[in-house]
Amino acid sequence: MTLDLEAERALVERLRRRDEAAFNLFVRAYQVKVFSLVQRMLGNRAEAEDLAQEVFITVFRSIDSFRGDARLGTWLYRVAINHCKNRIKYLDRRVTRGHDALDEEGGRALTEGGPVMSRPDRPDEAMQGAELNKVIERALGLLEEEHRALVVLRDLEGLSYEEIMTITGLPEGTVKSRLHRARAALREAIERGLGYKLPEQ
Amino acid sequence: MLTDDEVRDLFSAYHDRELSPERSEAVRAALDASPSLKGEYSAFCRMLDSLSAMAAAAESPLAGVSAPSGVEAPKETVPPDLLSGVQRRLQKRSGGRFYGDMWSRLAGILPLELIATLVLIALVLAYAAMTMVSARPAPAPVGAPPAVTAPR
Numbered sequence: 001m002t003l004d005l006e007a008e009r010a011l012v013e014r015l016r017r018r019d020e021a022a023f024n025l026f027v028r029a030y031q032v033k034v035f036s037l038v039q040r041m042l043g044n045r046a047e048a049e050d051l052a053q054e055v056f057i058t059v060f061r062s063i064d065s066f067r068g069d070a071r072l073g074t075w076l077y078r079v080a081i082n083h084c085k086n087r088i089k090y091l092d093r094r095v096t097r098g099h100d101a102l103d104e105e106g107g108r109a110l111t112e113g114g115p116v117m118s119r120p121d122r123p124d125e126a127m128q129g130a131e132l133n134k135v136i137e138r139a140l141g142l143l144e145e146e147h148r149a150l151v152v153l154r155d156l157e158g159l160s161y162e163e164i165m166t167i168t169g170l171p172e173g174t175v176k177s178r179l180h181r182a183r184a185a186l187r188e189a190i191e192r193g194l195g196y197k198l199p200e201q
Numbered sequence: 202m203l204t205d206d207e208v209r210d211l212f213s214a215y216h217d218r219e220l221s222p223e224r225s226e227a228v229r230a231a232l233d234a235s236p237s238l239k240g241e242y243s244a245f246c247r248m249l250d251s252l253s254a255m256a257a258a259a260e261s262p263l264a265g266v267s268a269p270s271g272v273e274a275p276k277e278t279v280p281p282d283l284l285s286g287v288q289r290r291l292q293k294r295s296g297g298r299f300y301g302d303m304w305s306r307l308a309g310i311l312p313l314e315l316i317a318t319l320v321l322i323a324l325v326l327a328y329a330a331m332t333m334v335s336a337r338p339a340p341a342p343v344g345a346p347p348a349v350t351a352p353r
Contacts, residue, residue, distance in 0.1 A: 018299065020299060020300060024284060024288075027283070027284045027287055028284060031279050031283050031284065032279050035279045035280070035283065049280050049283070049286075052283060053283060053286045053287045053290060056287045057287060057290055057291060057294070060287075060291060060299075132251055133251075133255050133258075136248075136251060136252065136255065151252070155249055155252040155253065155256070156252055156255065156256045157256070158253075158256060161217075161219070176213070176214060176219060179213055180210065180212070180213035180214065183212075183213050183245070183248075183249070184209075186248070187244075187245060187248050190248060197244065198244035198245075198247060198248055199244065199247070200240040200241075200243040200244050200247070
């Protein structure tokens, strides 16, 4: 659901008055986007459920700091990405070892070039839908948080460079060069996970 | 003429059509001149296509519907209790200042159409009950003597 500019302004005014009905509407309008972004950034559903709620609570509390020079949805992405970065750092500090045996095993397999799943006889068989998605998801989880954010925003959420600049606060040249490095790192991680080079066709 | 490494560094920008026409033409020429480089670029595009496909699957209207075998159901299905969870936290952290009453929480969770229908049904039932009460014969006043039929 995308609100037009007028509807968005009216909604923001009501949010500033802490209108509960307007906030209900706001959450329902943006919950898919927020949850999808957070889930992709964290790669863990339980954490994503918790963090998505915190994102909306932050909006409820700090809507007064929304100046209106970007769209509400873009600002919301910024809040969500900042929450994700903080949560990833927190989890990295807390977890480091043995938090999720399965995930860690998968991650190690990817970083060490070991098998993530039974290796297919023909590489193109592994390129089919669900299997490839699993490898991509694991590979995404191995990217540095800055790189992961750029790939998620650009290639999964489909945002423009301009929107990404607003969300991350990075200049255009930095967004482009980091995105390039992020995609290259992702490709390497995927190929390590698959155990072979991505096929051309 | 660009070197292979320079071309690789431009894969992203070339794919996103972010290069100047001259630069874009130089990359195209380099790809045409080198089958192996062209193959690398195809693999790069394939990876981005897979990402787009993942994103599209998650946004599909069928998201959340059980998928046929071999097709992975999107993971990004929003938990049904996300809004109620936010409301509970806000209520707790604000000491009941927000979402303190059941109605404000229910209004966000149930669709407005359903609430309107429920209210309408309640009004109809109330009206019907009132009509039945008013149509019933009035009871005899308490303490009045019973009617006596005069003897013939």
